[in-house]
Amino acid sequence: MHNSKTVEIIVGLFVALGLAALFMLAMKVSNLSTYSGDSGYVVTARFENIGGLKVRSPVTVAGVRVGRVSNIGFDNTTYEAVVSMSISGDYNTLPTDTSASIFTAGLLGEQYIALEPGGDEKYLQQGGEVRLTQSAIVLEQVIGQFLYSQAEGGGDK
Amino acid sequence: MVNLIRNFGRWGLGVFERLGRGHIFLFHILMGIPSVLARFGLLIQQMMSVGVLSLLIILVSGLFVGMVLGLQGYNTLVDFGAEQSLGVVVALSLVRELGPVVASLLFAGRAGSALTAEIGLMKSTEQLSGMEMMAVDPIKRVIAPRFLAGFISLPLLATIFSAIGVVGGFFVGVGLLGVDDGAFWSQMQAKVDFSEDIMNGVIKSIVFGFVVTWIAVFEGYDAVPTSEGVSRATTRTVVHSALAILGLDFVLTALMFGNI
Numbered sequence: 283m284h285n286s287k288t289v290e291i292i293v294g295l296f297v298a299l300g301l302a303a304l305f306m307l308a309m310k311v312s313n314l315s316t317y318s319g320d321s322g323y324v325v326t327a328r329f330e331n332i333g334g335l336k337v338r339s340p341v342t343v344a345g346v347r348v349g350r351v352s353n354i355g356f357d358n359t360t361y362e363a364v365v366s367m368s369i370s371g372d373y374n375t376l377p378t379d380t381s382a383s384i385f386t387a388g389l390l391g392e393q394y395i396a397l398e399p400g401g402d403e404k405y406l407q408q409g410g411e412v413r414l415t416q417s418a419i420v421l422e423q424v425i426g427q428f429l430y431s432q433a434e435g436g437g438d439k
Numbered sequence: 440m441v442n443l444i445r446n447f448g449r450w451g452l453g454v455f456e457r458l459g460r461g462h463i464f465l466f467h468i469l470m471g472i473p474s475v476l477a478r479f480g481l482l483i484q485q486m487m488s489v490g491v492l493s494l495l496i497i498l499v500s501g502l503f504v505g506m507v508l509g510l511q512g513y514n515t516l517v518d519f520g521a522e523q524s525l526g527v528v529v530a531l532s533l534v535r536e537l538g539p540v541v542a543s544l545l546f547a548g549r550a551g552s553a554l555t556a557e558i559g560l561m562k563s564t565e566q567l568s569g570m571e572m573m574a575v576d577p578i579k580r581v582i583a584p585r586f587l588a589g590f591i592s593l594p595l596l597a598t599i600f601s602a603i604g605v606v607g608g609f610f611v612g613v614g615l616l617g618v619d620d621g622a623f624w625s626q627m628q629a630k631v632d633f634s635e636d637i638m639n640g641v642i643k644s645i646v647f648g649f650v651v652t653w654i655a656v657f658e659g660y661d662a663v664p665t666s667e668g669v670s671r672a673t674t675r676t677v678v679h680s681a682l683a684i685l686g687l688d689f690v691l692t693a694l695m696f697g698n699i
Contacts, residue, residue: 286484307598311534
């Protein structure tokens with residue numbers, strides 16, 4: 283049988299290897315290394331249609347990810363979707379007249395919110411609201427409109 | 440006809456009796472765990488035979504599973520021009536499913552069966568009764584260290600499996616098939632979430648570790664003390680562990696990712 287000291291060392295190495303594997307998964311595989319903690323602030327935006335937007339979808343400014351969608355709700359009186367975005371505290375200089383649009387990454391990609399900063403001198407605070415919004419483009423509606431306009435154009439000739 | 444119903448009833452009662460014995464046994468093991476922590480050497484020795492000696496099969500299978508995922512994922516994704524997402528496919532399938540499940544199945548075959556056979560033989564050669572004679576509680580001295588060692592080892596093994604699998608997928612995807620190195624890692628980091636994906640995988644492996652070692656030590660302790668009984672108990676360990684792992688995996692996946 284093994285010497286008990288050697289056994290202890292080998293078991294210690296085994297546990298260390300397991301923890302190292304978890305560390306590698308955390309840092310190299312997942313987004314933990316880019317995650318900046320909960321120091322962010324939450325702003326809301328109302329959309330007529332959010333398409334395929336989901337909780338944890340990215341929020342970007344100029345293509346750079348600044349936060350994530352933290353909650354999606356529904357307003358019973360205005361029939362609008364209320365989207366809460368958690369934005370990292372590093373990006374706290376977004377003007378109050380920032381506009382939000384829902385875009386799709388690539389043809390089949392996931393949907394994300396793109397923020398377009400305005401020119402106001404006041405900045406969005408915790409609990410603020412983005413007032414200028416543009417809904418997601420629903421492909422069926424676009425095709426429907428296209429067919430409709432084609433049919434109208436055809437009728438004129 | 441009456442006999443048929445009677446046999447059925449006897450079978451059902453037997454199943455419930457075993458279930459009950461299993462839970463009482465589990466309770467005794469859990470009661471015995473503090474005394475294991477007091478005698479740390481026992482635990483270290485069992486970690487060696489249960490965990491460290493299973494390491495090789497876990498490393499090799501993890502590497503190959505990752506490499507196969509890389510190949511298969513690439514062949515599917517390249518049709519959509521989305522081979523950049525290969526890292527996401529490999530990492531998510533490993534940390535969410537294959538890491539915990541395959542590592543647990545291998546663990547049940549490699550370490551669980553060994554535990555059952557060892558304890559069953561101890562029982563059939565009356566070592567366990569001998570211990571009781573000497574006022575040594577066999578559950579505290581023999582069973583609890585093995586249980587705890589399996590419970591600690593399996594999550595570590597499953598994590599190692601996932602990590603080495605990602606490396607295997609990286610070798611095949613980036614090394615052989617020419618997926619872009621940067622895209623492989625950056626897409627993976629963008630899509631894999633630490634608490635959602637990796638921690639849920641770890642939780643799965645903790646649950647499987649608990650169940651597999653419980654089944655293994657119980658089957659050994661409950662074995663009919665003959666050579667045939669021990670061989671049956673070993674078979675049952677592997678079969679029941681596999682069924683429990685796959686069944687629980689569905690339940691856990693539904694709870695964690697299913698939005699049910």
